[in-house]
Amino acid sequence: MSFSSEVKKELLSIKPTAEHCILAQTIAREHFGKNKLTRAGKFRVGESLEKNCCKRAYIRGAFIESGSLNAPEKAYHLEFINPNREYVDILVYAIEFFDIRAKVTERKGHWVVYFKEGEHVVDLLNIMGAHNSLLNFENARIVKNMRNNVNRIVNCETANLSKTVTASIKQINDIKTIARITGLGYLSTQLKEVALIRLKYEEATLKEIGVMLSPPVGKSGVNHRLRKISGIAENLRGGKV
Numbered sequence: 171m172s173f174s175s176e177v178k179k180e181l182l183s184i185k186p187t188a189e190h191c192i193l194a195q196t197i198a199r200e201h202f203g204k205n206k207l208t209r210a211g212k213f214r215v216g217e218s219l220e221k222n223c224c225k226r227a228y229i230r231g232a233f234i235e236s237g238s239l240n241a242p243e244k245a246y247h248l249e250f251i252n253p254n255r256e257y258v259d260i261l262v263y264a265i266e267f268f269d270i271r272a273k274v275t276e277r278k279g280h281w282v283v284y285f286k287e288g289e290h291v292v293d294l295l296n297i298m299g300a301h302n303s304l305l306n307f308e309n310a311r312i313v314k315n316m317r318n319n320v321n322r323i324v325n326c327e328t329a330n331l332s333k334t335v336t337a338s339i340k341q342i343n344d345i346k347t348i349a350r351i352t353g354l355g356y357l358s359t360q361l362k363e364v365a366l367i368r369l370k371y372e373e374a375t376l377k378e379i380g381v382m383l384s385p386p387v388g389k390s391g392v393n394h395r396l397r398k399i400s401g402i403a404e405n406l407r408g409g410k411v
């Protein structure tokens with residue numbers, strides 16, 4: 171069953187008891203449905219939708235007949251559709267009363283009232299009384315956000331990690347080159363200390379190396395020393411020393 175059908179099924183299970191709400195919902199279903207108008211003649215927007223319960227009932231009736239809502243895993247999109255602008259305006263009036271900004275557009279001779287914000291969808295489900303659908307929607311929304319966040323973090327960490335590892339491999343190569351050609355004693359005390367820590371902790375970040383130095387040095391200080399080491403290795407490889 172589509173998410174829309176689930177919502178409609180739940181909305182249909184809500185039976186308004188007050189006469190005014192029954193009327194408002196019936197009229198909405200006539201305005202937004204394919205059935206002939208029978209009770210719409212009695213309808214005066216001001217009077218018939220005066221009560222908030224009736225505004226909710228009208229929105230509910232409109233959704234049952236013409237509403238659709240994407241499954242929450244997809245892009246958020248809830249809409250009502252109607253060829254009659256007058257009825258669309260009544261619906262927008264009822265919805266905007268609840269502080270939800272409705273967007274209206276024309277599509278193939280029909281008016282479409284639509285919402286693309288997750289928050290608006292949640293508010294509308296709440297207003298219509300579709301509380302189970304609302305819970306399902308919110309749960310899916312949380313999972314979706316969490317999955318997006320996890321992916322973002324994983325991507326970010328993978329990128330950082332591989333950058334650290336690539337840099338580390340090069341630094342270790344450089345240090346080994348120096349050790350082979352001249353021995354690490356060739357380096358100044360400061361550079362030698364960094365070199366030894368780099369060799370020992372292959373996966374350490376610059377920041378972590380900095381903390382292990384005495385006295386500790388910041389990330390950029392460590393970077394500076396490692397670049398010096400690389401420079402020396404380059405020169406040794408080129409036989410310039």
Ligand SMILES: [Zn+2]
Pocket residue numbers: 188190191192194221222223224225227
């Ligand atoms: Zn009512």
